[in-house]
Amino acid sequence: MSTDEDPTVSEEDGSTAVSTRDGRELSRHEVRRMRSEQLRRALTLTGLSTIWPGVGLLRTRRRWWGVALALAAAATVLVLAFMLFSGGILTGAAKFATKRGLIALLVIFVLGALVWIAGILITARETSGRRWTPRMRWTHRAFTALMVLVVALPAAQAVRYVTVTRSAFDKIFTNRYDGRGGAARGPSSGSDPWKDVPRVNVLLLGSDAGADRYELRTDSMMVVSIDTKTGDSTLISIPRNLQKVPFPADNPLHAVYPNGYYCPEKGAGAECLMNGVWVEAEVNHKDLFPADEASPGLDTTREVIGEIVGLPIDYTAVIDMAGFQQLVDAMGGVYMNVPEPGIPIGGKVTSSGQVVGVTGMIKPGYQKLDGRLALWYSRSRVAGSDDDRMRRQRCMVNALVSQTDPFKMATKFTGIMEAAGDNIRMDIKQDDLPAFAELVERMKNGNLRTVNVSDSVKHWNPDYAKIRSIVKSALEKPHDPKAPKPGATASTSSASSSAPTASTPTTPAQSTTTSVEPVTDTAEHC
Incomplete structure (x- = not known):
């Protein structure tokens, strides 16, 4: 019989009889079947309101509420999808990473979950039978509670993601000093x-100082100069042992070192190297x-560094190198071609020129490196x-740019955010993230070139005019659609022959020749 029939109850001689509107009395079997159908209908409609807000209400007296909820949910999803996928998923995701975007997400997740759950509860109330047995009522209640959890738990996780992101971003983004x-x-x-x-120029600094002690030492320095039209990028590594580096005229240290950072009284300039500039200004x-x-x-x-390369540095990002290991692990590793015969792990060069303390080797060949191996x-x-x-x-920069996968990063989102918040500082404005995400997308289709500073000048007596000239020539190179793209990886054999060999020297090497072209395609050496 149809569950839409409206049975009535009459009590005669202490017995209970159930009848339909036309007065026909139902048998016990028919009553049990009718109530069973009512329960199935209630569970089905409550489940439908869980799958999509308000859909279950379309078959109840509150159908217009259901229409309103379903349309509101559809409109919200369409708007979010348009924002996420227009211009590329990375750019779309960055739109929600701004300050307003994170607040909007928080509101959407909280209010959306509450309204969705309200739709489930209203559906459950509207479909509940008035004369169900206690067992049927508890079955319906338990199912409704389960459906509420199905919505509430993901919503709570989404709110947690937003909270973690806001907390990390509060640490990561700092103000640039424009004095x-x-x-x-x-x-x-x-x-x-x-x-x-x-063109925009970004300085990447690696520090081995440890968390919250970035001022102690810069371990690696690299300028990334990006053509914003073509996405062509030029990597300029600054040798940490450059001497006589120039201070700009308006920097207070220019008066102390008018002829460059040079202090022969400390041992032929041994202490006055590029990687000591930070401490000289910050501490001394x-x-x-x-x-x-x-x-x-x-x-x-x-x-x-801007003086060295002849470019204005627009933005700076500082990463603690120990934290770099955590980031790579959080991202799931990075694929690299390791040159022959491999790369030593640990070790140091003694004053006598001997290498001691090597604890292992990264084997040669194309492979996935975890954070520890990527760091070494x-x-x-x-x-x-x-x-x-x-x-x-x-x-490594070439590989990380090319291997960024938004879908994989989403699955490791919390770990990445927590690692980034503890180990990265940058002076990019948070609200400019969508524009930089779009720039990264362009970089993936551009040429990636390298300026070989170390192979072009002597570290102890650098020709800075020559460095600026090489940088200028690299930036003026036209876009080559046939050039290797960022992340293009040569075969293991070709990588072994073209990449610098990873031998274990008996004395530390110093590059003073011009055996490498001043400007090369980065991917050719990776």
């Missing part, structure tokens, strides 16, 4: 945020800098000279 050198050239609003900025001469300058070491390092791939010094090490670092 010297002017403000950064940033994107604008509109369909093409980089329309008025033909902080009193020379304005009181409102939060990090003279970072600012001076950025300004000096990027940092190992006993595998060759600092020049070889910088080449490997450029290869």
Whole structure:
């Protein structure tokens, strides 16, 4: 019989009889079947309101509520999908990473979950039988509670993701000091945020100082200069042992070192190297800098590197190298071509030129490196000279840019955010993230070139005019659609022959020749 029939109850002589509207009395079997059908209908409609908000209400007296909920949910999903997939998923996701975007997501997840759950509860109430047995009522209640959890738990996880992101971003994004050198050239609003900025220069600094002690030492320095139209990128590694580096005229240390950072009284300039600039400003001469300058070491390092390469540095990102290991692990590893005969793990070069303390080797060949091996791939010094090490670092940047997978990152989102919050600082504005995501998408289709600074000048007596000339020639190279794309990986054999060998020297090497072309395609060496 139909569950839409409206049975009535009459009590005669202490017995209970159930009848339909036309007065026909139902048998006990028919009553049990009718109530069973009512329960199935209630469970089905409650389940439908769980699959999509309000759908289950379309078969109840509250059908217009169901229509309103279902249409509101559809409109919300369509708007979110359009924002997410228009212009690429990475760019779309970055739209929600802005301050307003994160607040909007928080509101959507919280209010959306509450309204969705309300639809489930209303559906359950509207479909509940008035004369069900206690067992049927508890079955319906338990199912309804389960359906509420099906919605509430993912919503709570989404809220947690937003909260973790906001917490990490509060640590990551810092203000740039614009007291010297002017403000950064940033994107604008509109369909093409980089329309008025033909080139943007980003400084990547690696520190081995440990968490919250970035001021102690810069372990690696690299400028990424990006053509915003073509996506062509030029990597310029700055040797950590460069001497006589120039301070800009408006930097307080220019008066201390008018002829460059050079101190022969400390042993032929042995202490006055590029990687000592941060400490020189941050610790030794902080009193020379304005009181409102939060990090003279970072600012001076950025300004000096800008002088070396002849480019204004727009943005700076600092990553603790130990934290780099956590990030790579959180991302699920990175694929690299390791050159023959492999790369030593650990070890150091003694004053007598002997290599001691090597604890293992990264085997040669194309393979997936976890965070620990990726760190040693990027940092190992006993595998060759600092020049070889910088080449490997450029290869690592090349691989990380190309292997970024938004879907995989979403599954490891919390770990990535927590690692980033603890180990990365950058002065990019958070609200500019969508524009930078779009720029990364362009970089994937552009050429990736390397300026070989170390192979072009002597570390102890650099020709800075020559470095600037090489950088200028690299930036003026036209886009080559046939050039290897970022992340293009040569075969293992070709990589072994073209990449610098990872031998274990008996003395630390110094590159003073021009055996490598001043400007090369980065992918060819990776």
